[in-house]
Amino acid sequence: MGAWQLVPAWRRHAGAGRAADPRNLQIRGRMMKPITATTALLFFALSAGTVHSEEWTPAWAASPEAVWSSEFDFPTGLPDSIAGQTIRQPLTLAWGGDSLRITLSNSYGTKPLPVDEAMIALGGKAAALEGQELPILFGGKSEVTIPPGARITSDPVALPVEAGQRISVTLSYGEGAVAEDFHWDARETGFVLDEDQIDAEITARVTLSDVLTDRPADMVVVAIGDSITDGNGAALNEDVRWPDFLSRRLAPEGVAVINAGISGGRLLSNGMGESILARIDRDAFAVPGVDAVVLLIGTNDIAWPGSSFAPDETPMTLERLQAGIAAVSAKSKARDMRLIVGTVPPFRGALPGTPMAATYWTAGKDALRREFNDWLRKTDLVDGLVDFDAVLRDPDDASRLKPAYDSGDRLHPSAAGNEAMAAAISLELLEGEPR
Structure with a gap:
């Protein structure tokens, strides 16, 4: 990340989209990244x-x-x-x-x-x-x-x-x-x-x-996690995942938001992709210019053991989840990276009509989810928290998604749920400083 410094407003960036004017010098409300001297492009x-x-x-x-x-x-x-x-x-x-x-x-x-x-x-x-x-x-x-x-x-x-x-x-x-x-x-x-x-x-x-562009951003944010971040349950071809909503809101503020979710992802073990611990360096911390990472993970770590995905796997424990977050935290601090975590949304009744319906959710798994969320709300291992659980849960039954925010499988948010998730992430939370 490097040190932050004041720079001329005429530098072309983000929402500017207008001709550079060296006479128009002003200090932006938010600190901007330093600009390196122009160098030869890396062609290959x-x-x-x-x-x-x-x-x-x-x-x-x-x-x-x-x-x-x-x-x-x-x-x-x-x-x-x-x-x-x-x-x-x-x-x-x-x-x-x-x-x-x-x-x-x-x-x-x-x-x-x-x-x-x-x-x-x-x-x-x-x-x-x-x-x-x-x-x-x-x-x-x-x-x-x-x-x-x-x-x-x-x-x-x-x-x-x-x-x-x-x-x-x-x-x-x-x-x-x-x-x-x-x-x-x-x-x-x-x-x-x-x-x-x-x-x-x-x-x-x-x-x-990946696709990269030659326009510097004031801030780069990577959203990483499982299918809720990857967008399972969201309509095809409509860009209604929660990072999509966040990107549209923050791009005019000079922020580039990238989605590094993988459906079936887990914190500690490989799922339908490598674990977060195995891939977060490559997919988040090594992303060019990244400033903050928003991590939402834990549903599959809790739900998969005993289901058809992992029928013989040992049930998850709070201590193992805590150790996983501690390991991610250590990685982020070594990179001088801002780490924001999200609480795990409820999923009672998940995957109805499938062979997994009877085993994916249990009362014991929901109790662990709540314990994990309570710990996330208090831990000082992370730099910030977004309470997705509070945003998405049914006020009449905290173990279920709010009906209006349910895509239909009682596990993944609808477009309205994804929009509410994005709305819960403020620019101040990402920056870590008042504007």
Whole structure:
């Protein structure tokens, strides 16, 4: 993060969107990040973790996870094969700029992943307007092969965008390409194309993990957690996850909000992705320019043991959850990072009509959830707290979601619930200082 200092208001940033005027010097109400001297752009980054210039700001993310086998309870949402396929992935940016980079991930791959071509275009439709797509290059070349366990960041592409802008990234895969790296719960429809015609639709992200822009933000916030943050239960293609609502509210204030949720995620153990303890460095603390992390986790740690997800797993304890938060806290303090935690929302009656309904929630699990929340409200291990439990619970039954905030599965919030969650997060809480 580094020291904070006063800077001229004419620096182009966030909501400015106007020509720079060196004569218009004023002090902003909020401290802004120092600006480094202009340096040569980093045109090609290749590593197990991605290297970026300090002046590149995250505008979108989808945390990678390993593709699971067909024996798992949920289908992957990917095509049977990506070899020789062209896949277009629409998305909504949380931040604007004049140039973009994308990051492609083969983090969990066991073999090289060939990408023959990458293109980018404005708009989120399946078919880009003819002549409107721009090529994405990697070290000046249109094709790139991503080694096993690596991620690669592209050269800059000149494409002016604003926060809330819809874009599409299209990847054409080489022969022999295998998807071992994906993001399961995209909350967005992607398209497998054949001559720019839709051949199939997919519901997962594949290979694409980050978009960055060249416009500095006053503040970068990463929301990380499980399916409640990832957006399960939210309507597809509508950007109604709680980080989406938060992003739309704070972008005009100079804040870029990135979603690093993974459905099925847990604090202590691997779930449908790696545990928070295993991935928070990569997906949150190492994000370029990050200032604050909002962590909502614990539902699956509490609910999975004894359910069909983990039938033989030892029941969770308060002491283990406390130790997990302490470990995350130590990581955040070592990075000089502001850590905000959320209380765990209620989930009585979760997943009705499924084999998990009888075991996912129990009175004992709810008692542990309440104990954990009470501890979170008091602990000094974190820098701030947002009481999602208080926001979402039914005033007539604190073990259940408020009906208006229930997506229908009694576990994940509705769009109204997600909006209420975002409204509970103030800029003052994120900054840690009065405005």
